[in-house]
Amino acid sequence: MALIKTKGIVIREVSYNDTDKMLSLITEDLGKISVSAKNAKRNGTRSSYGTQVLTYGEYVLFKGSSGYHLNSCDVIMNYYNLAKDLVCFTHAAHILEMAEDAAKDSEISSRILVLLLYALQALSKGRNPLLISSAFALKLMQICGYPPHVSNCAVCDTYDIESIYFSFKSCGFICENCAKQDTDAVMLDTGAAKGMLYVLCAEKGGIFNFELSDKVLSVFSTVAFRYISQQHDKSYRKLEILKNLNNIN
Numbered sequence: 001m002a003l004i005k006t007k008g009i010v011i012r013e014v015s016y017n018d019t020d021k022m023l024s025l026i027t028e029d030l031g032k033i034s035v036s037a038k039n040a041k042r043n044g045t046r047s048s049y050g051t052q053v054l055t056y057g058e059y060v061l062f063k064g065s066s067g068y069h070l071n072s073c074d075v076i077m078n079y080y081n082l083a084k085d086l087v088c089f090t091h092a093a094h095i096l097e098m099a100e101d102a103a104k105d106s107e108i109s110s111r112i113l114v115l116l117l118y119a120l121q122a123l124s125k126g127r128n129p130l131l132i133s134s135a136f137a138l139k140l141m142q143i144c145g146y147p148p149h150v151s152n153c154a155v156c157d158t159y160d161i162e163s164i165y166f167s168f169k170s171c172g173f174i175c176e177n178c179a180k181q182d183t184d185a186v187m188l189d190t191g192a193a194k195g196m197l198y199v200l201c202a203e204k205g206g207i208f209n210f211e212l213s214d215k216v217l218s219v220f221s222t223v224a225f226r227y228i229s230q231q232h233d234k235s236y237r238k239l240e241i242l243k244n245l246n247n248i249n
């Protein structure tokens, strides 16, 4: 039986039977995979090691007729500390969900894994969770091959733009004249437009190395999350819990 070694992060764990778990991993070279982990619910056993969500490790697997099975894991890093803070953890869960949807394509899963690790690292360091998750959404769309058009007006091609709008119909920046025909476009202040350009141009850990005021971040994150929802044709609802909590308080 040939063993396969791959680095990956656990993005989902589901219990089955009394003792076993089914894991979803985003891996460096196998794309997003499901892995059956027998006896993983027995605390202290070798097979329970490395099977929790937010564990990054080197996994040794074998492939059976019904898919991958866990043999062992060397934990490289875990991000369990994010669970201590509800806001942080909710954004981490949102990031995992967006990554899971994007990683269906195994060709880009290694780039998604790297982006994911930098985002979780930034969250662990106490960076603004809304900034990290919205920058993640935008960069993820670029990695997936759907970067928004930001070099000039996506409709009339002009570079002479006084007020920048973001068009969901044209998937990018448009000028004030074209915005008159696109009532759904969102006006971006310079800070939000610069933030988007920064994220699209930055690489690796630098992607999250910027700051926005709360007001600018509110526009930036609204556009980034709506853009990924549109591209994935899906409503992401994890952050709604935070909005509801704010309304209660």
Ligand SMILES: [Zn+2]
Pocket: 153, 154, 155, 156, 157, 158, 174, 175, 176, 177, 178, 179
């Ligand atoms: Zn235009």
